Amino acid sequence: MSTGTVPAAPVLQARGITMAFPGVKALTDVSLHIDEGEVIGLVGENGAGKSTLLSILSGSLKPSSGEIHVRGELCNPSSYSKANEAGIFRAHQDRGLIDNLTVAENLYLGHERRFTVSGLLQQRKLRAAARDQIEADDMLRGRVGERDVVADLPLDLRQLVEIARSFAVAELLDVAKPLVLLDETTASLNQDEVIDLYKHIRSRRDRASFVFVSHRLNEILDLCDRVYVLKDGVLVAERKVSETSEDELYRLMVGRDREENHYFENRKRTEFGEVLLSVKDLGAGSDFVDVSLDVREGEILAVGGIAGCGKSHLARAVAGDLRSTGEIRVKGVRLPNGRPATRAGKVAYGPLDRHAEGVSLLQSIRWNMTWSCLQKVRRGPFLDTARERRMVAEAMERYRVAAPSMETQVGSLSGGNQQKVMLARLAHSGARVLILDNPTRGVDVGARQEIYGHLRDLADEGFSILVISDDLRELIGMGDRVAVMRDGRVVHTWSLEESRELTEEQIVARMV
Incomplete structure (x- = not known):
């Protein structure tokens, strides 16, 4: 008779999960x-089936076939609340919180009955x-405070509240x-916040298990301990992280080896034109002070720094979305302080929060690509729809936007395609200066x-x-020159x- 211990059942085991939508199979076995x-x-x-799988595991979608077992017991959750009761929780990348509710109300959203007496919520x-x-x-x-309204929180804190909600409800x-x-x-955290999140997750491993989805393979x-790779809805590989590499994961995901020239470093320029953007002694209250920089025609200047260094505020100020002191000049002409409209045709801005500020999710690709450059598709006071459609079709082909048609809602596109739609609009806006926050x-x-x-x-x-950018390798790979901000100031700029x-070590040494 064996005296060995029986292995504990997995926290979760999914078997043969298949999900078919009309005209497409999102997951297969x-x-x-x-x-x-x-x-x-x-x-x-994007489109490999990751979000669909998480939606099934968390009860938001019912699979076409397959089973989910939680700690050895059959459990196919029929709703998110049922998944919560079984011990499964999900923290979303975007739109997981209700902006006009407080942090407290968001932490317990959907579970208010636990705080209700005689039909009244005990605030x-x-x-x-x-x-x-x-x-x-x-x-x-x-x-953050429990009374803070989520809409007033910066993007990174909203994400942390989203994560905290899982443990609060548990x-x-x-x-x-x-x-x-x-x-x-x-996705919305920068390097030091990601490191803090790592510590947070590791400190909770004795009382939680995690499934971690990220496009950043180094993360x-x-x-992680192990990694599963999805491609076109099929699970193509399982690897221990100690036995794989970024290059192998890339090949498994994409179906080809990652090019050594991933950032197109071989296309970095050695000669540039005149200075198009000139910033001198720019400041915005406590966000940043005395920033001076020039960006020349044909040049990419990459700016990094840890949370709170002021780099995103700098981008907003140059775009006119944040009032500032000092000078901003484009082609030598000083821009007036004020709203983004004062920068129209001179500076185009791609914000950090794409969904809230960069694209209109409920509008079509056509609308999103042309709303800031309608002067290019007008005939007198009227919109020349034929010209507009030609311009959009050409842009979709150039930027390789994958969609059934230009009338497809942007909200139905993958993150990469949404970003390409925004980039196409900025490039057609008439501005020759692009400000891109974590593109x-x-x-x-x-x-x-x-x-x-x-x-x-x-x-x-x-x-x-x-x-x-918050990605150190992106800073190095994309920047013709690289600058680092710390405590609201540009502390160092590396020449061409x-x-x-x-x-990376040189950058980090200047960041902290």
Whole structure:
């Protein structure tokens, strides 16, 4: 008779998950498991089926076939609340919170009955529970309050509240060891915030398991134990992170080897034209001070820095979205301080929060590509729809926007295609200066390389491009010159020659 212990059942085991939508099969016979305390990576290009799989595991979609077992028991959750009761929670990349509600109301959204007496919501009890959760959370304590309205929080704090909600509801439902599905939760975080999140996840491994979805393959290798690779709805590989590499994962995801020249470094220019953008002694209250920089025709200047350094505020100020002191000149002409409209035709801005400010999700590709350059498609006071359609068709082909038609809603596109639609609009706006805040945020590795190529094309056409990025390798790979901000100031800029030999360690040394 054996005296050995029986292995514990997996926290979750999915068997033969298939999901068919009209005209397309999103998932085909996908099986995977997550053990106690594991952090599992899930990677694949946009459209590979990652979000569909997470929606099935969290009860938001019912699969066409297949089974889900939680701790050895059959559990095919019919709703998100049922998944919560089974111990499964999901933190979304975008749109997971209700902007006009408070942090407390968002933490317990959908579970208000736990704070209701005689049909009335006990706000004091709700806020007290939320306050306890915030105080117990190293990433939120001292940074947000339970009464704060989510719309007033910066993007990174909204994401942290989204993650905290999983643990708040788990505690409310007496779930001792939840499974938390992290869906692109690092996309809106910069490097130091990602490191803090790593610590946060590792510190909770004794009381939670995680599925971690990210387009940043280095994050998968840094944080996870194992990784599953999806391609075209099929699970094509499972690897221990100790036995794989970024290059192998890229090949499995995309179906080809990653090019050594991933950032098109061979197309970095050595000669540039006149200065198009000149910033002198620019400041915006406590956000940043005394910033001076020039960007020449055909040049890409990449700016990095840790959270709170002021780099995104700098981008907004140059775009006219943040009032500032000092001078901003384009082609030597000083721009008036004020609203973004004062920069029309001179500066085009791609914001960090693409969904809120960069594109209109409910409008078509055609509308999104042309609304800021209607002067190009007018005939007198009227819109020349034939000319507009020709321009959009050419842009869709050039930027390789994958969609059934130009009338497709942008909200139905992948993150990479949404970003390419926005980039096409900016390039057609008439401005020759582009300000791009993390232009590859939430974009898969294949689409990222396409965007890098498009930026090189625009530089070759004479655009001046200021790129803000939280990705150190992107800073080095894309920047003809690289600058670092710290505490609201530009503390160092590497020249064209120095940038070619720049290392991540050199950048980090200046950032902190």
